[in-house]
Amino acid sequence: VQLVESGGGLVQPGGFLRLSCAASGFTFSSHYMGWVRQAPGKGLEWVSEINSGGGSTYYADFVKGRFTISRDNAKNTVYLQMNSLQPEDTAVYYCKAVHLLVPSKIYWGQGTQVTVSS
Numbered sequence: 533v534q535l536v537e538s539g540g541g542l543v544q545p546g547g548f549l550r551l552s553c554a555a556s557g558f559t560f561s562s563h564y565m566g567w568v569r570q571a572p573g574k575g576l577e578w579v580s581e582i583n584s585g586g587g588s589t590y591y592a593d594f595v596k597g598r599f600t601i602s603r604d605n606a607k608n609t610v611y612l613q614m615n616s617l618q619p620e621d622t623a624v625y626y627c628k629a630v631h632l633l634v635p636s637k638i639y640w641g642q643g644t645q646v647t648v649s650s
Contacts, residue, residue: 533639534556535627535628535639535641535642536554536556536641537625537641538552538644540625540645541645544648545649545650546616546617546618547617547648548615548616549646550613551614551646552609553610553611554607558629558639561605562584563584564584564630564632565601565603565610565628565630566580566601566629567580567628569623570623570626571623572622574623576626577592579592579595579612580612584632586605589601598614598617600612601613610627612625614646619649622649625645626640626641
């Protein structure tokens, strides 16, 4: 099982990034996919989630209207489009997969660093 995030980097305030998470080794379409972040010195913070079919999306209040989660089940990939980035969005962003029928079965990616700074 692998979840490989990419797309992180350094961006100025107000800028944008698109994170990708490529999945392999499990049935992608049977899993909810989500993004969680961890800012320096802080705990994990849930960001967004998308259901297995892609028809339902959920967001933390602090990203609503700025971030968009999507998935391509044909490519086994989930995306997080992040617009209007602010310094407080600086964090390591982790991709996670949660089995549709067994919520305790969770896979994690290794994380990608997002730094928002001028």
